[in-house]
Amino acid sequence: MAFQSGxxxxxxxxxxxxxxxxxxRAMYPGMWAWVIQRLSAVVLLVLFPFHVVNPYIAWxxxxxxxxxxxxxxxxLKVILTDFGFPARHQRKLLWVLTAFGVAVFFWLGYLxxxxxxxx
Amino acid sequence: xxAGGVIIRVRRGGAADDPEERHQTYAIxxxxxxxxxxxxxxxxxxxxxxxxxxxxxxxxxCGTCALRVNGRPRWACRTLIEGLGESVTLEPxxxxxxxxxxxxxxxxxxxxxxxxxxxxxxxxxxxxxxVELSPDSRQRVRIDPHIECITCGICxxxxxxxxxxxxxxxxxxxxxxxxxxxxxxxxxxxxxLAEVADEHxxxxxxxxxxxxxxxxxxxxxxxxxxxxxxxxxxxxxxxFVASIIGGLAPGG
Ligand code: SF4
Ligand code: FES
Numbered sequence: 001m002a003f004q005s006g007x008x009x010x011x012x013x014x015x016x017x018x019x020x021x022x023x024x025r026a027m028y029p030g031m032w033a034w035v036i037q038r039l040s041a042v043v044l045l046v047l048f049p050f051h052v053v054n055p056y057i058a059w060x061x062x063x064x065x066x067x068x069x070x071x072x073x074x075x076l077k078v079i080l081t082d083f084g085f086p087a088r089h090q091r092k093l094l095w096v097l098t099a100f101g102v103a104v105f106f107w108l109g110y111l112x113x114x115x116x117x118x119x
Numbered sequence: 120x121x122a123g124g125v126i127i128r129v130r131r132g133g134a135a136d137d138p139e140e141r142h143q144t145y146a147i148x149x150x151x152x153x154x155x156x157x158x159x160x161x162x163x164x165x166x167x168x169x170x171x172x173x174x175x176x177x178x179x180x181c182g183t184c185a186l187r188v189n190g191r192p193r194w195a196c197r198t199l200i201e202g203l204g205e206s207v208t209l210e211p212x213x214x215x216x217x218x219x220x221x222x223x224x225x226x227x228x229x230x231x232x233x234x235x236x237x238x239x240x241x242x243x244x245x246x247x248x249x250v251e252l253s254p255d256s257r258q259r260v261r262i263d264p265h266i267e268c269i270t271c272g273i274c275x276x277x278x279x280x281x282x283x284x285x286x287x288x289x290x291x292x293x294x295x296x297x298x299x300x301x302x303x304x305x306x307x308x309x310x311x312l313a314e315v316a317d318e319h320x321x322x323x324x325x326x327x328x329x330x331x332x333x334x335x336x337x338x339x340x341x342x343x344x345x346x347x348x349x350x351x352x353x354x355x356x357x358x359f360v361a362s363i364i365g366g367l368a369p370g371g
Contacts, residue, residue: 011134012216013214013215013285014214014215015282023190028332028333030327030332031279031327031332034279081345082345082348083349084345086339087328087331087344088264088331088339090328091332
């Protein structure tokens with residue numbers, strides 16, 4: 001008892017091209033969050049070793065911390081929806097966590113003088 | 120261009136019998152409350168009878184008119200030209216084979232509905248007499264927000280993972296499976312859950328939430344998929360524990 005399928009077109013399914021700027025512009029916030037989370041992981045893999053070798057480079061500290069927060073906040077968003085936060089409110093969750101991440105970044109920056117000499 | 124007019128840019132071609140992809144532009148004079156579908160029928164009757172697109176109900180009930188408007192998947196019949204700008208780009212849905220111009224082939228999408236067993240398989244009790252789910256029962260409350268899908272394919276076109284994995288069941292089929300898995304009148308619940316819980320089913324979803332952003336019915340297929348993931352994980356954990364206990368039992 002399956003759906004009756006019609007005649008199938010022989011062309012393969014159309015896919016958006018990577019170079020299609022309008023496809024990037026049409027992306028929803030949740031998708032941007034996903035892309036940024038993946039990219040932040042790749043950039044962290046490159047930068048983190050430099051930070052470990054010399055933890056006193058202020059700008060690198062700021063960038064690594066910003067990326068860790070970005071990656072972590074968006075990871076938290078996925079974990080929360082995995083454990084039952086309704087995905088239909090994911091956009092609100094995204095803004096709240098982003099605001100929280102920005103606050104943490106500046107809190108560490110100013111109160112803890114984490115990037116002393118950079119800001 | 121007509122004064123106060125709108126340029127409609129239509130992606131054509133890309134089909135098996137018309138492979139050359141191209142954009143064609145048409146200038147139209149928008150009327151108040153004109154929809155994208157109205158614009159297309161105006162172009163077809165006044166400017167270019169060869170333009171291919173599809174629709175049936177014209178009122179957001181059948182889901183056959185789905186296409187991309189300025190990159191985002193929408194229903195042509197429920198999208199007003201007003202507010203879209205002076206130039207509107209219309210393209211077929213992605214992740215579907217193009218049949219002709221803006222009309223796509225729904226076959227792969229509907230085949231996935233069958234793979235997710237998107238039909239009720241009633242229990243004996245439900246088959247012999249109507250069984251009611253009261254409106255405030257837990258099941259009803261879970262199922263209701265996911266029931267109104269009209270299989271328009273918009274979520275499937277919006278889904279990044281459907282683009283990545285052509286075998287991915289996709290948001291609509293999994294949303295449908297969820298409504299059945301939740302329903303005690305359906306006899307195939309456990310089996311259906313096991314069938315959708317694989318790498319081309321719920322575990323392929325990477326929580327991008329495009330389906331939820333795009334669905335014109337306000338359904339959140341991602342919510343359904345997350346709930347299916349929790350159920351699958353719980354049943355997996357249960358059988359894991361059972362197997363350990365079974366292994367410890369004397370003679371097990
Ligand atoms: S879930 Fe929404 S977007 Fe997806 S097919 Fe159903 S009605 Fe269309
Ligand atoms: S024509 Fe039926 S939903 Fe648009």
